[in-house]
Amino acid sequence: MESRIRLLFLIVPALALGLSGCAATKNLLGMGDESAPPPTAEEPGQVIEPEVERREVREADIDTENFEVGAFAGIMSIEDFESDLVYGIRLAYHVTEGFFVEGTVGQSEAGLTSFERLSGGAPILSDDDRTFTYYNLNLGYNILPGEVFFGENRAYNSTLYLIAGLGSTRFAGDDRFTVNFGAGYRFLLTDAVALHIDFRDHLFDIDILGEDKTTHNLEAHLGVTVFF
Amino acid sequence: MSERSITTILSTLRSISIGRIGVLLLIASQALFADPAGAADEPATVIVADPYLEMRTGPGVGYPKFHVVDRGEAVAILKRRTDWFLVRSTEGREGWVDRAQLQLTLQPSGEPVEFTAPGLADFTNSRWEAGVLAGDFGGANILSVYGAYSLNPHVGIEVWGSQILGNFSNGWMASLNVIHETWPDWRISPFFTLGTGVIHTEPKSTIVQGEDRTDQVAHVGAGVRMYATQRFLLRAEYKSYVVFTSRDDNEEVEEWKVGFAFFF
Numbered sequence: 001m002e003s004r005i006r007l008l009f010l011i012v013p014a015l016a017l018g019l020s021g022c023a024a025t026k027n028l029l030g031m032g033d034e035s036a037p038p039p040t041a042e043e044p045g046q047v048i049e050p051e052v053e054r055r056e057v058r059e060a061d062i063d064t065e066n067f068e069v070g071a072f073a074g075i076m077s078i079e080d081f082e083s084d085l086v087y088g089i090r091l092a093y094h095v096t097e098g099f100f101v102e103g104t105v106g107q108s109e110a111g112l113t114s115f116e117r118l119s120g121g122a123p124i125l126s127d128d129d130r131t132f133t134y135y136n137l138n139l140g141y142n143i144l145p146g147e148v149f150f151g152e153n154r155a156y157n158s159t160l161y162l163i164a165g166l167g168s169t170r171f172a173g174d175d176r177f178t179v180n181f182g183a184g185y186r187f188l189l190t191d192a193v194a195l196h197i198d199f200r201d202h203l204f205d206i207d208i209l210g211e212d213k214t215t216h217n218l219e220a221h222l223g224v225t226v227f228f
Numbered sequence: 229m230s231e232r233s234i235t236t237i238l239s240t241l242r243s244i245s246i247g248r249i250g251v252l253l254l255i256a257s258q259a260l261f262a263d264p265a266g267a268a269d270e271p272a273t274v275i276v277a278d279p280y281l282e283m284r285t286g287p288g289v290g291y292p293k294f295h296v297v298d299r300g301e302a303v304a305i306l307k308r309r310t311d312w313f314l315v316r317s318t319e320g321r322e323g324w325v326d327r328a329q330l331q332l333t334l335q336p337s338g339e340p341v342e343f344t345a346p347g348l349a350d351f352t353n354s355r356w357e358a359g360v361l362a363g364d365f366g367g368a369n370i371l372s373v374y375g376a377y378s379l380n381p382h383v384g385i386e387v388w389g390s391q392i393l394g395n396f397s398n399g400w401m402a403s404l405n406v407i408h409e410t411w412p413d414w415r416i417s418p419f420f421t422l423g424t425g426v427i428h429t430e431p432k433s434t435i436v437q438g439e440d441r442t443d444q445v446a447h448v449g450a451g452v453r454m455y456a457t458q459r460f461l462l463r464a465e466y467k468s469y470v471v472f473t474s475r476d477d478n479e480e481v482e483e484w485k486v487g488f489a490f491f492f
Contacts, residue, residue, distance in 0.1 A: 057272040057335050059343050063307040095490045096458050097288040097310045101360070137360045137373065139488065145290030157286040166362050166371050168391050174432055177369040177393035188286070191307075191314065227309070 065192065065227040068092040072106075072196065074221025078132055078171075080209060082111025086132075086219055092140070100140045102163060106219070108132040110171065113209070124208060129173045132217075134202060136167025136180050148187070157188040169204050169217075176204040182219075196223035271304040271316070274333035274341055281333070283323025287312035295321050303333070311345070311458075350491060351455040352381050352412045359463060359489025366481035368394025374489075381412040388425070399429035403445065409453070419465075421449045427471060444472045449483075459490040 069091050076086035088106030095101060110130040116123055145159040164181040182200030189195060202217040276299050283295040287309040295317070297303055303315040303325075311327040333341050344350075357376040364370065372390040379385065383406065390401040405423020423446070430440040451465025464486045471479040 056337070057274055057305070057341050061272060062305055062313070065307055065309050094310050095460065097312060099460070101490070137371070139360075142288065142290075145286060145288045147285055147292060155285065157291060159286075159288070159290070166360075168371065168393060175391070175393055175398045177371070 066094045068094065068100075068194070068225045068227050070194075070196070070223050070225025072104075072198065072221040072223030074198070074219060076106075076108040076132070076217060076219045078108065078110045078217050079215035080113045081130070081132075084109045084111060086221060088221075090223060090225065092225070098142055100142070100161075102138045102140050102165070103135065104138070105135045106133070108219075115209075125172055129171070132169065132171045134167060134169040134178060134180075136165045136178060136202075138163040138165030138180070142186075159186050160184070161186060163200070169202060171204075172206065172208050176206065178202050178204040186225075192227045194225045194227070196225060197221075198223065271306050273302050273304050274330070274335060276301050276303065277334045277340075278329070278332045281315075281325060281329055283315070283317075283321065283325060284312075285323065287314075287324045289326075291324065295323055302336075305330075346459045346491075348413075348415060348455055350459075351415075351453075351461060352417075354378070354491035357384075357461075357489055357491045359461075359487055361463060361465070361485040361487030361489075363483065363485030363487075365390075365392050365394075365483045368392050368397070370483065370485065372485060372487070376407065382409055383407070384409075386421070386423070388423075392427075392429070395432075397429050397431045399427060401425060401427040401445065403447070405447070405449075416452055416454045418452050419450065421447075421451070421465070421467070423447055427469075441474070443474070445469050446472070447483075453489075456488070459492060461489050461491065463487055463489050 069089075071087070071089050073085065073087040075083055077083040086106050086108040088104055090102060090104045092100050092102040108131075110125070110132050113124060140161050140163040142159045142161045145157070147155045148158050149155050161184050162182075163184065165179075167178045167180060169176045169178045180200050180202045182198060184196055184198035187195040187197075198219070198221050200219045202219065203214055204217075205212060205214050207213070276297050279299050281297040281303065282293045283297065284291040284293050297317050301318060303317050306314045306316055306322070308314070309324075312324045313327070313330050314322060315325050315330075316322045327343050327345060331341060331343055335341055355378050357378070359374055361372045361374070362370065370390050370392050372388055374386050374388045376384050376386040386405050386407055388401070388403045388405070390403075392399045392401060403423050403425025405421050405425075407419050407421045409417050409419045411417055425445050425447075426442055427445045428440070428442045447467045447469045449465055449467030451463060454462040454464075456462050465484075467483045467485075469481040469483060471481060473479055
């Protein structure tokens with residue numbers, strides 16, 4: 001009798017365990033009736049999800065156009081050495097809507113001093129030393145932005161800007177520490193192409209004409225740049 | 229043949245050739261810039277959630293507002309200049325919108341758009357930095373540009389190029405250094421630096437004696453980076469250089485510089 005009861009006690013839990021075990025296995029394998037939603041409800045969910053993902057707006061994916069590159073040509077007046085053609089290239093990075101940093105490289109050719117012309121004697125500088133090459137790194141600030149109008153139907157963006165910076169000028173056989181400042185006008189033909197008019201003064205010390213003095217070398221140029 | 233018919237033929241020929249060139253360019257550009265995903269080429273679209281979105285003619289507060297997009301309408305974001313975005317409305321108008329306004333739009337999924345304004349956190353965490361400094365290098369003028377890459381907020385690597393313009397000699401210097409910021413999250417953040425490089429000096433043409441030479445240098449220094457505004461920072465530093473000359477004694481040079489930089 002006692003052994004029969006014991007057997008009963010063993011069989012009942014064993015059956016219960018066995019059944020629940022089977023149910024758990026079914027659930028694990030995804031075979032359980034409750035865990036599987038009807039297939040018709042599942043499909044629309046899968047269709048919608050990728051569409052949302054693809055349209056997500058990410059800041060990094062937007063094309064930025066903060067760089068401006070271009071070329072310029074104009075006239076440079078080299079103090080004591082006449083005026084001549086100047087040409088060069090410019091690269092700018094627009095940091096904010098107001099400020100930009102700019103690097104320019106330019107070249108011109110110095111003419112004769114009035115002394116050389118009047119005396120007719122030996123030239124003060126060799127031809128190589130007459131080449132005037134400069135670079136400078138500037139900080140610029142856009143002022144007076146606005147629109148200009150051509151006739152009734154055309155409007156263009158434009159802005160004036162001020163620049164100031166430091167650089168070096170190779171002239172008369174030496175590199176000379178140069179301070180330059182100036183102003184310019186940027187005329188945007190499109191959002192990405194601009195025309196420039198620039199006026200700049202390059203100041204450096206020179207002593208080749210007998211005294212140590214600071215010279216002003218004025219430059220006016222026209223340029224074209226492209227934003228990228 | 230009349231003059232008129234000749235011009236007609238010429239213009240037809242021209243339009244044919246232009247059309248053909250156009251088609252060729254189109255094919256070439258598609259071949260070059262073909263994107264297997266395809267969908268990535270479409271500009272990102274956002275929905276106006278504020279009462280309206282103002283479009284300006286140019287990327288700046290000085291340019292006039294010329295159009296308003298109403299709430300609920302979609303705009304496509306075409307490109308960006310500094311903190312301004314060129315957007316196109318569904319009716320095809322294009323104008324510039326500033327970040328603050330675009331921040332208030334929604335993605336098609338209904339989530340807000342996240343365009344973060346550069347701030348003090350970026351000053352600490354941004355990876356790249358570039359700047360210009362000028363100052364005094366042992367009595368001569370020095371003009372330097374540098375680019376920096378941060379390995380983490382505390383440690384970065386910098387590459388420098390400098391031109392030295394003195395009364396008696398000119399030259400250039402290129403150097404590489406490690407920078408360590410102890411408190412990078414401070415608005416005025418002190419740093420220490422250690423590096424090496426090469427210096428090239430050439431005596432001025434008016435000085436007869438002396439010849440060009442290139443020597444190795446090593447330096448230690450300290451300074452501060454100060455967050456100014458938006459992406460700008462100011463920087464001031466002192467460096468002490470040892471120039472390993474080929475003569476009996478090494479040369480020591482002190483350098484002071486100030487300048488500005490920006491992070492991106």
